[in-house]
Amino acid sequence: MAKIFCIANQKGGVGKTTTTVNLCAGLAKIGQKVLLIDLDPQGNATMGSGVDKRALEHSVYEVLLDNVPIADARIRSETCGYDVLGANRDLAGAEVELVNQTMREKRLRHALALVHDQYDFVLIDCPPSLNMLTLNGLCAANGVIVPMQCEYFALEGLSDLVNTIKQVHANLNRDLELIGLLRVMFDNRITLQKQVSDQIKTHFGNKVFDTVIPRNVRLAEAPSYGLPGVVFDPAARGSQAFLEFAQEMVARIDTMR
Secondary structure, three states, X not given: OOEEEEEOOOOOOOOHHHHHHXXXXXXXXXXXXXXXXXXXXXXXXXXXXXXXXXXXXXXXHHHHHOOOXXXXXXXXXXXXXXXXXXXXXXXXXXXXHHOOOOOHHHHHHHHHOOOHHHOXXXXXXXXXXXXXXXXXXXXXXXXXXXXXXXXXXHHHHHHHHHHHHHHHHHHOOOOOXXXXXXXXXXXXXXXXXHHHHHHHHHHHHHHEEEEEEEOOHHHHHHHHHOOOHHHHOOOOHHXXXXXHHXXXXXXXXXXXX
């Protein structure tokens, strides 16, 4: 049975999509069966997995609203080695349309119940806001992985997200927990980043992943080629870090079982 994780942070521009596609690719490289679900109407995780969002026959929109099974909507990204439930601009109107749906915050959870035994990991790329799409992701997930930059404004946003996770856990999804914090776009030469990193480790302890993702040009270039950095340039420092993160994730899940 799959472990289902949201990649979430209410602050924009912190590397959620980069983390999602590269962790998916890293897990696939070490032999895991992986499904990526793109819940962002921008469809960046879809395009970054080598799937053309403009050519989707079915997307996560139809899964949420029209009861199209995930098995019929997913696409195999052969280049990246994992399955993709893609998103495009159709998803932008889903929040309004979900208002009148029964069990509107658990539509994705019910859809995943039919396929979660086919995967080791399901990773959900959430939009940078707490809306009905993010809520569907949180209600479907076993836990949340939070990518964050080591900056003071990021700490403020983190406290809001932790409170959101607690509220969803209390009211909608008793399985939901904070799995861990991933430090991304890290530059060891910047004293402030090291100070914030130390504060995070002091406050959150073993909830902070050991792996640190460095700021890396090749990771930034990869989306323009429609690929995760792990596939685009496996030898790059950032790609190697995501492979280490994938291995750490598998080890952490083994200790949770």
